[in-house]
Amino acid sequence: AEISVVGLQNLMDITQASGKTSFVNVIGSGQWSEDVVPTVAFNYRKVRKGNVTLKIWDVAGQPKFRSMWERYCNGVDAVVFVVDSADKEKFDTAQFELHQLLGQQTLTGVPLLVLGNKNDVDGHAPVKDLISVLQLDKIQGRAVSCYSVGLDPLSS
Numbered sequence: 372a373e374i375s376v377v378g379l380q381n382l383m384d385i386t387q388a389s390g391k392t393s394f395v396n397v398i399g400s401g402q403w404s405e406d407v408v409p410t411v412a413f414n415y416r417k418v419r420k421g422n423v424t425l426k427i428w429d430v431a432g433q434p435k436f437r438s439m440w441e442r443y444c445n446g447v448d449a450v451v452f453v454v455d456s457a458d459k460e461k462f463d464t465a466q467f468e469l470h471q472l473l474g475q476q477t478l479t480g481v482p483l484l485v486l487g488n489k490n491d492v493d494g495h496a497p498v499k500d501l502i503s504v505l506q507l508d509k510i511q512g513r514a515v516s517c518y519s520v521g522l523d524p525l526s527s
């Protein structure tokens with residue numbers, strides 16, 4: 372299976388990025404790393420889990436890279452959209468970019484997984500708020516799931 376991981380990032384402060392690479396690192400090596408740098412363009416990673424091989428495109432979130440999201444999502448089995456659930460100021464932009472992406476002809480019907488990341492941070496938005504701010508209930512013609520995820524405070 373092949374998936375693409377997209378979502379926002381903030382040029383001014385790397386800690387305000389949504390956490391796509393961190394997430395892919397955990398899937399890939401089972402390990403959390405503090406050492407992440409903003410992704411330039413994309414990272415490609417192949418991960419084996421049991422008898423499933425995941426080909427993962429981890430795409431950069433900076434505005435100048437967002438026009439490339441569609442290219443890396445084209446032909447994948449699912450799109451994973453990572454949003455920083457503690458960064459409410461960026462929900463509008465996230466909503467806009469997500470719907471912009473889903474509006475592309477080439478992505479018709481492709482299933483969407485939304486991950487509300489950083490649920491270890493106080494004041495993060497729960498799933499039901501993400502569904503409304505990101506207007507996930509308005510998405511038609513594809514499977515949509517939304518989960519709240521984040522660092523496990525007990526394991527770090």
Ligand SMILES: Nc1nc2c(ncn2[C@@H]2O[C@H](COP(=O)(O)OP(=O)(O)OP(=O)(O)O)[C@@H](O)[C@H]2O)c(=O)[nH]1
Nearest residue numbers: 380388389390391392393407409410432489521522
């Ligand atoms: N508190 C908290 N911080 C996180 C979590 N996941 C990622 N981060 C932090 O968020 C920052 C950005 O993480 P990245 O994985 O580089 O984000 P990205 O979405 O890949 O960013 P770009 O590649 O620039 O688009 C880093 O400082 C991470 O340590 C989380 O679940 N909780």
Ligand SMILES: [Mg+2]
Nearest residue numbers: 391392409410
């Ligand atoms: Mg990244």
